[in-house]
Amino acid sequence: MKRSEINKALKEMESMLKMQQIYLPAFCHFTPEEWKEKGNEYNEIRDNMLGWDITDFGLGKFDEVGFSLITLRNGNVKDNKYKKPYAEKLLYMREGQTAPMHFHWNKMEDIINKGGGNVYIRVYNADEEGDLSDKPVSISCDGKEQTVPAGTQVLLRPGESICIPPYMYHDFALQEGTGPVLLGEVSMCNDDQTDNRFYEKIGRFPQIEEDERPYRLLCNEYPLAK
Numbered sequence: 001m002k003r004s005e006i007n008k009a010l011k012e013m014e015s016m017l018k019m020q021q022i023y024l025p026a027f028c029h030f031t032p033e034e035w036k037e038k039g040n041e042y043n044e045i046r047d048n049m050l051g052w053d054i055t056d057f058g059l060g061k062f063d064e065v066g067f068s069l070i071t072l073r074n075g076n077v078k079d080n081k082y083k084k085p086y087a088e089k090l091l092y093m094r095e096g097q098t099a100p101m102h103f104h105w106n107k108m109e110d111i112i113n114k115g116g117g118n119v120y121i122r123v124y125n126a127d128e129e130g131d132l133s134d135k136p137v138s139i140s141c142d143g144k145e146q147t148v149p150a151g152t153q154v155l156l157r158p159g160e161s162i163c164i165p166p167y168m169y170h171d172f173a174l175q176e177g178t179g180p181v182l183l184g185e186v187s188m189c190n191d192d193q194t195d196n197r198f199y200e201k202i203g204r205f206p207q208i209e210e211d212e213r214p215y216r217l218l219c220n221e222y223p224l225a226k
Helices: 003-019 040-047
Strands: 051-055 067-074 086-093 098-104 109-116 119-125 137-141 144-148 152-156 161-164 168-174 181-188 196-198
Touching (some): 003 051, 119 137, 119 161, 152 161
Antiparallel strands (some): 051 067, 067 086, 086 181, 098 168, 109 181, 119 152, 137 144
């Protein structure tokens, strides 16, 4: 991705958050210059990859496959120093964007439509080989349990949510004509290095072409403590 694309996506998500009257912690507003001066007191943010995350999954088609997100809090499954057993994210998608099919080996998460348009979450079980199973899928949406055919797109309107357990494949797509969507994610600890299993072989973090100065640093770009 070009840095200019990332900067634009960051500002677009900031505008959506303002519209929804959702406020961010101070570290989400630090400039790259301010990060250079931050000491060890901010190591929780560095070590647990809190903050901004804009990705096209290495495909170079951000307007079609990609999303913008912020990790607000997170524990760390590899470092006992951090005791939080949970994570929280905000995700933003515009119309035309999708997020690829994947599951998590360990993480259970709730995906919540926080506002804007409507989002489809397509669900499959994973079979023993890690492929898409054709067996029906048991889901829980806001406390309602039900069984749906494999490949069902579950529609989430603002305020609605779905629980995604480990080994449940899922992808994201917006309902055409309803506008961009702000999603929340409440989950067990997040580990983007080892806990994602994408159905198709893709990346997680983008390669960045530096065509302008960064507006904010991404969660994998922080400098070491001063």
